[in-house]
Amino acid sequence: MSDTYIFDANDLKEIKKLISKYPEVQAAVLPVLWYAQDKFGHTDPDVQKLVSQTMDIPEAHIHGVVTFYTQLYEKPKGKHVLDVCTCLSCHACGGYDMLHYLENKLGIKTGETTEDGLFSLQSVECLGACGYAPMLQVTNDKFVNHLTTEKIDQLIEDLKAGKSPEFESNKMPQHVNGSEN
Template identity: 60%
Template structure:
């Protein structure tokens, strides 16, 4: 089924706001791609062309940008993209064990999507949560830190039930009151 992608009036108003932040017409392409990806779930070629048309940019330029940045989904992904960090600190603290556990659990390999279209797994580069390893990010959104197999089970069960994990605020250890474990 051919799908046509369009921006709504509200999207276009938002795009105008984005454009106002930059002095030229090329610069808004990244935030507008983000907006498009949030709306459509991906930025496949048809969406890239929509972005190019909307911003009056060459389609090739938009394609070049999409393919450069790993967070843009140039092709459709699962509803939940599990980006498991495996770079150094996570590697040291069991990132690959978590990755393989998720792979086995979902029956797919990193880079693949489950048949039901619910999950994709990616082994990704450092997400900047090195102290909270192993960890993963879900669909470019929330970070899940200090992963254990049990925690992964809970998260995946939750996602299956449509529950996105909540943002975990991790205070600096030196701020924690040793008795209450709270800041102050």
């Protein structure tokens, strides 16, 4: 087993439950990796090894799943992971401008984490909210739609203050639908 990370008895019970939902153990790799990431904050090679040994599935397979999904963190990340969508619709609506604004604001490059460990910045593929471009997701959870530099400033301020951003409704902003209501 990995020396650095362990699953305790309760973890093993939960993992067994997850596995029992699928006809084959291999189909449960993704939910078990999610479980591991929730517990350890990432799925680095040591965590991958632990999952591999716990599920009796080759490490190469676990590694393949982890590297396929940007939502699974191959190495430890900051407290808040900002996933800026730079796929087609978001790109066309200024996704890269938002990404570069965040790079300058946080003083890091895409893929890096701030020195205080508060923020990691990633460029990601389509998050399924193309109509609300440009957008970003905070640590695999809340979406922030129709990004502007002002919204980003507010978001960073809120996160630093320990406030969780609200999931934004999909209501179009006034400047997009031309309505005052």
